[in-house]
Amino acid sequence: MIKILHTADVHLDSPLRSLALRDTALHETVAAASRSAFVGLVDLAIAEQVAALLIAGDLFDGKERSARTGAFLMAELHRLGAAGIRVFYIKGNHDAENPITGTLDLPSNVHVFDARGGRAQLTDDIWIHGVSFADRHAPDSLLPRFKAPVAGAVNIAMLHSSLGGAAGHDVYAPCSVAELTGMGFDYWALGHIHKRQVHSERPWVVMPGIPQGRDIGEAGPKSATLLTIADGQVAVTEIATSVVEFLHADLDVTEARSDEALREMLKRRLTALRGQIAAPVGVIRLTLTGRPARHWQFLRDRDVWVEQAHELAGAVGDLRIDKLLFDLLPPETGAEASGAADELAAIMATIRAEPGFSTQALEEVETVLQDLPAALRARLIADEAARDAMVARLTRAGADLVLAQMKGADS
CATH class of the missing domain: 3.60.21.10 (Metallo-dependent phosphatases)
Incomplete structure (x- = not known):
């Protein structure tokens, strides 16, 4: 043999x-x-x-x-x-x-x-x-x-x-x-x-x-x-053969009705992911999904949650966070928009749809992309459609962060 x-x-x-x-x-x-x-x-x-x-x-x-x-x-x-x-x-x-x-x-x-x-x-x-x-x-x-x-x-x-x-x-x-x-x-x-x-x-x-x-x-x-x-x-x-294993993972946090509940969810999920990784070291890109009642508070405090995710991953053992991403939907209120925050949300949505704003946002993104190495730029933006999608995603994320500061405080 x-x-x-x-x-x-x-x-x-x-x-x-x-x-x-x-x-x-x-x-x-x-x-x-x-x-x-x-x-x-x-x-x-x-x-x-x-x-x-x-x-x-x-x-x-x-x-x-x-x-x-x-x-x-x-x-x-x-x-x-x-x-x-x-x-x-x-x-x-x-x-x-x-x-x-x-x-x-x-x-x-x-x-x-x-x-x-x-x-x-x-x-x-x-x-x-x-x-x-x-x-x-x-x-x-x-x-x-x-x-x-x-x-x-x-x-x-x-x-x-x-x-x-x-x-x-x-x-x-x-x-x-x-x-x-x-x-x-x-x-x-x-x-x-x-x-x-x-x-x-x-x-x-x-x-x-x-x-x-x-x-x-x-x-x-x-x-x-x-x-x-x-x-x-x-x-x-x-x-x-992996010495370091990279992994994409999601966590539905719809049922997280308090900060402590979200922390416990993160801990359980990270522990389970570590068990799936055979390599000595694991690196996770974790995306939070769902429609939690505390949507705006979680977005408002995203920097705090990023730090807590790093802390919890380190406690699990030889596990690290590459990025913690937030792909959360706002809670369904069943009511018409009202209040200053909702009025601002409507205004920002209107502005984002204006051609002039889209053109300016595109120019800003293009300026940043031109400073990147060609290979990295190609990986980020494969074509015009991918570039336009990035601009739309960034402008929406910016609007959500503004709303999170207002709605999170109101709640």
């Missing part, structure tokens, strides 16, 4: 992108999470006594040169070599532009496939095939560069590809699952898409996903894939 560990998209030293973390220690933990996850992968490979570690592209994050990253990687590869574990590595789009990949004198246990494609023998009856990216862009299929599977052996092929395309990922080395399954390989070790997916079984086509999420946009548990090969058959097991 032979074991092989398959991972991809490690993105060593990937920068933090959108965390609202104030805890310095936690910030450092998340910043080092990609390295910690890779160390965990090496630990797992050694513990499972695997014959090989497959890295299907994007071991590095980008073009920044880092001697520390190079030294870290060499130490981990030497650890694998000392345990008799071989490493097979193909370069993905991020690796192709990283200067480290071309300057490191890698240990003898590491085999890097080049852009011409090739194959290497792992055991008498197991062969590993792979093709690397020559540069950052690979607009055409790389399948023609693969040699034919070795007859009478188990053949594993490594490919960094977007397949037919996926949201949030550029189209690289496009191909179809049908093309892959028709080429005669027993297992396709894919990379590039950060979400795990088993596209086919026998032959296996496996996208392992990223081993460590980098921000709240990559929420959920992350993993690698352990192959077990016996009698010419490949079996697959998903192995958890």
Whole structure:
């Protein structure tokens, strides 16, 4: 029986992108999470006594040169070599532009496939095939560069590809699952898409996903894939790898009729969420929903509730709040609008609907967006519709905060 560990998209030293973390220690933990996850992968490979570690592209994050990253990687590869574990590595789009990949004198246990494609023998009856990216862009299929599977052996092929395309990922080395399954390989070790997916079984086509999420946009548990090969058959097991797990969650607070009731709801919800997270550290983006009677007071005191959420999460243990969001509906009164606050609400609604106000609000938002890096701006505003929706959301939120100050005090 032979074991092989398959991972991809490690993105060593990937920068933090959108965390609202104030805890310095936690910030450092998340910043080092990609390295910690890779160390965990090496630990797992050694513990499972695997014959090989497959890295299907994007071991590095980008073009920044880092001697520390190079030294870290060499130490981990030497650890694998000392345990008799071989490493097979193909370069993905991020690796192709990283200067480290071309300057490191890698240990003898590491085999890097080049852009011409090739194959290497792992055991008498197991062969590993792979093709690397020559540069950052690979607009055409790389399948023609693969040699034919070795007859009478188990053949594993490594490919960094977007397949037919996926949201949030550029189209690289496009191909179809049908093309892959028709080429005669027993297992396709894919990379590039950060979400795990088993596209086919026998032959296996496996996208392992990223081993460590980098921000709240990559929420959920992350993993690698352990192959077990016996009698010419490949079996697959998903192995958890997250050091820090990000999670989106909701909490309906309709029944919170007092501050103490809301606090207790928060405590119970956070405790339950911690139980769902297998990673050592959890980071939660929690949205309060529902139609509570104390809607205006909760909005008025939102800064206080943000602080209490941080406090309660810390008390649960290795759990932190990324953001506490308020998506609350006002209570239904069944009466016509009356009083100064309701009159103000009607006036603000009228103003928000005026073209002149919309134009000014749009200009303000555009001014702020222009100061952001292009990549972050693109993530926030995909198109004009998304920009207009943001303006509407911000202006409504501003109006709600004004009303909360008035109605919260009245109540």
